[in-house]
Amino acid sequence: MTTTWQTALKWLGAAFTAALLVGASINGASAHEGKHKIDAKGDKCVRETEFMRRNHMDLLKHQRNDTMRKGIRTTQFSLKGCIDCHASPVNNSVIGTNDNFCQGCHSYAAVKLDCFECHSSKPRPASPATPHPLADAQAGEMQAKAATSGEVSK
Amino acid sequence: MSDVDKNRRQMIGVGVAAAAGLAIAPGVTLLDLAHGRPADQAADSSKRWGLLVDSTKCTSGCSDCVSACHTENGVTSTGHPETDPQWIRKIELTEIRSGRSHSLPMMCQHCAEPPCVDVCPTGASFKRADGIVLVDRHICIGCRYCMMACPYKARSFVHEEHHDQKPDVPRGKGCVEACTLCVHRVDKGELPACVEACQKAGHEAILFGDLNDPNSEISKRIATIATKQVRADLNLNTGVRYQGI
Numbered sequence: 001m002t003t004t005w006q007t008a009l010k011w012l013g014a015a016f017t018a019a020l021l022v023g024a025s026i027n028g029a030s031a032h033e034g035k036h037k038i039d040a041k042g043d044k045c046v047r048e049t050e051f052m053r054r055n056h057m058d059l060l061k062h063q064r065n066d067t068m069r070k071g072i073r074t075t076q077f078s079l080k081g082c083i084d085c086h087a088s089p090v091n092n093s094v095i096g097t098n099d100n101f102c103q104g105c106h107s108y109a110a111v112k113l114d115c116f117e118c119h120s121s122k123p124r125p126a127s128p129a130t131p132h133p134l135a136d137a138q139a140g141e142m143q144a145k146a147a148t149s150g151e152v153s154k
Numbered sequence: 155m156s157d158v159d160k161n162r163r164q165m166i167g168v169g170v171a172a173a174a175g176l177a178i179a180p181g182v183t184l185l186d187l188a189h190g191r192p193a194d195q196a197a198d199s200s201k202r203w204g205l206l207v208d209s210t211k212c213t214s215g216c217s218d219c220v221s222a223c224h225t226e227n228g229v230t231s232t233g234h235p236e237t238d239p240q241w242i243r244k245i246e247l248t249e250i251r252s253g254r255s256h257s258l259p260m261m262c263q264h265c266a267e268p269p270c271v272d273v274c275p276t277g278a279s280f281k282r283a284d285g286i287v288l289v290d291r292h293i294c295i296g297c298r299y300c301m302m303a304c305p306y307k308a309r310s311f312v313h314e315e316h317h318d319q320k321p322d323v324p325r326g327k328g329c330v331e332a333c334t335l336c337v338h339r340v341d342k343g344e345l346p347a348c349v350e351a352c353q354k355a356g357h358e359a360i361l362f363g364d365l366n367d368p369n370s371e372i373s374k375r376i377a378t379i380a381t382k383q384v385r386a387d388l389n390l391n392t393g394v395r396y397q398g399i
Contacts, residue, residue: 064292066196068288068290068292069280069282069290070196070197070282070283071191071196071197071282071283071284071337071341072193072194072195072196073193073341074193074194075193080321080322083321117315117326117327118291118316118319118324118325118326118329119319119321119324120318120319120320120321120324122321123321124321
């Protein structure tokens with residue numbers, strides 16, 4: 001008898017813990033999404049949101065060195081491109097309040113954001129005329145595909 | 155003749171016609187202007203950008219190049235003129251005996267052997283492959299050794315916070331900065347702001363071009379007219395040359 005009771009209790013405990021975990025993760029996700037709504041003018045980022053959350057700093061740093069040192073000015077991972085797309089319609093900036101795209105997430109994650117001590121946090125005046133970076137991304141993907149399949153795209 | 159050859163000949167024809175069109179316009183150096191690279195291509199050492207300043211055409215009292223530079227690069231006054239950054243300045247020179255005076259703009263001379271690069275302890279001060287001397291603010295620690303090393307007093311330290319930067323020209327407190335030869339414009343195939351402003355004012359005292367290309371307007375002028383480097387004795391091989399000093 002005791003063994004049956006013990007097994008039943010174990011099962012109950014496991015089910016309870018699982019329910020708790022699921023609940024917590026759902027609550028966590030919704031709170032996170034609610035707090036950090038993605039402000040963007042375009043339909044799609046240059047990479048998936050999950051990838052960008054973890055790796056945007058590496059892409060930006062790579063691009064920064066290429067542009068600063070070599071004068072390579074591709075637009076796909078350009079900080080100016082990010083700002084053009086993610087500037088808030090409220091204050092026309094990516095910083096200023098915790099509702100702004102860059103500052104909101106950085107203050108949530110407690111990571112110091114010093115790009116905008118030098119870089120402009122506002123979009124370029126002619127930003128509607130500039131091509132969306134996604135255009136470059138698609139071209140890049142096409143080139144990459146061509147390269148892997150052995151085609152020469154030039 | 156194959157189709158390929160025909161196409162090639164047509165293209166050559168178009169090229170010759172275009173070149174002839176460029177040559178017809180007097181005083182317009184369109185061949186020099188067509189210097190933009192594709193965005194994904196790095197600057198390379200086949201080019202060396204430089205300026206030729208004709209001080210005989212530079213008008214005393216005119217500061218169009220200075221204001222154009224500061225407007226283009228977002229260099230604004232902080233209300234403390236003694237520490238305001240200065241990317242380009244006008245200098246009035248007067249010979250004491252004859253009283254002859256003339257005027258010229260002084261800025262980063264984009265040396266081939268830049269002392270600012272030699273002394274920089276972090277590698278922030280560097281020369282790009284095409285000869286443009288720049289400060290990488292990401293790694294500049296603001297020690298100001300480069301300011302002391304520069305014989306032209308071309309560099310400035312940013313003492314105060316800025317909030318109204320131009321998207322193309324990031325700048326902020328704690329770094330050294332100087333004339334970038336309007337690198338963001340040059341990379342697009344445009345002229346530096348000072349050169350454009352001087353042309354607009356009708357003085358045409360500053361010429362921009364490729365010092366490595368013997369056929370460029372600037373190289374031809376340097377090959378035929380007496381020009382000087384300021385402090386040529388230092389053997390820095392400056393990218394900015396002066397005429398009439």
